[in-house]
Amino acid sequence: MRTHSARRWLAIALAHLIVVGLGAGYFPFHELGRAGDLLAMYGKLSGASSTYGFFAKDMISEVRARLVFIDAHGAQSEVRLGSGSSREADLRVGAIASEFFAAGEDDVQFQRSLAASLAASVFGQHPEAVQVIVTLEEQEPPSMAHYRKGERARWRTLYEVRFEPSTPRKSPEIVR
């Protein structure tokens, strides 16, 4: 690189690293108006506005979605979300289940939209299903002290909803 060109690239690189630092610190780019919107877009494109708080927040509970379909004879079958063929696929399914309460436990309409989406995928895979039950369960492991006293983690039902094929199978409406 010639000196001028190298210095220009160095200035661009330093500006990029400033965006990285701001992104890591959760800087609200959008509050800067149009320039902030452009920076936010650049941040998404380059990944410079990423945050890195993996496992930083409390990991006190896990949410899972259980899906059961019922056929015309009344037989119930539990359906696994995803193929279950790899740990990588399971992690991604877990990430979807965690979306249920990402916007707060009271957002029932959004939870219904997501549950409807999962149910629709089951109806798609199992044409014999006449009803799909989506159950959301949560498990909260006890603290070390409580565990020593004999307390154990249990799944508790947070939300359950049934869907039938008469439910429109098109994409669920966004109601949040």
Add this chain to the structure above:
Amino acid sequence: MTSIAIASTKAGKALFRRVEGFFLKPASPRPLGALRIGVAAVLLVQAFLLRHDLFNFFASDGLVQGELAEYLGQPGTPRLSWLFTTLAPYGVTETACISWTARIYLVALGCLLLGLGTRVAAVVAFCLHWTFMSSGYCSAYGLERYAHVFLFYLLWVPSAEAFSLDRALGRKTGAPSSQARLGLRVMQLHLALAYFAAGVEKALNGRWWNGEQIWSTLSLPEYQQLDLSFLHGWPLLLMAAGWGTLIIETFFCIFIWPRRTRRLWLLLTVGLHVGIAIFLGLHLFGAIMCVLVLSLFGVSAEPKSCGQEP
């Protein structure tokens, strides 16, 4: 001019030269070649592991359907649905669209791995990885974020200059360059910033200091790989693991630079990620983090010698 002004001008020039040397002194492209191969290899393994779930995660009738997937994604980022909507008038089905996009992505990753047509392969791999990540945004996790960031860097840095077919075919010289040094420094600083942010965020949560966060995480069914419930009787061990994580991540940005501490910190950081991979089952996340740390800080960038400052 006073003697103070002269001294400060000299000091300023010396600092400027040091900064310029840090960012622009010609460097070997080997770390960049190692990074290219590592990132491409991890993403190829990921693609192989997700091959049965392509439509579950990315089709409009998959687990998260249609509008909901759009809603849960990042606004303004590329989606498979855009491609499908564009091609639908020509009789291309969504299934064909997703299948062929995945195939092109695999070819691009293969070329990136081999270093064949590297720049074009990096552009295609970056664009399609971003498209898949955005289309299945609510099922993506840390691995995708790091892959996206470093695929973006591979668009710019001369990674084809080392360990590549482009080099073997004589299209690249493999000569040390300022571009290689600048690219390496930016990625090193980005990674150091990421560790620092991760360490500080964890340190703000008191549960990381008393071992409860590690206990809870090891107890959650999603991450539980082994029954480690006996650790409830070893709270000091969990506390030490928590403190160890905080120290390794927060002080990575300091101890990874001096030659005397670099090897120790590389070992500790790789150990941390191997531990996360084994005990939490985050295998590919652990793999990509090891690739980043080892290629950027473990492979010598000095033109004609080994074991010097990367």
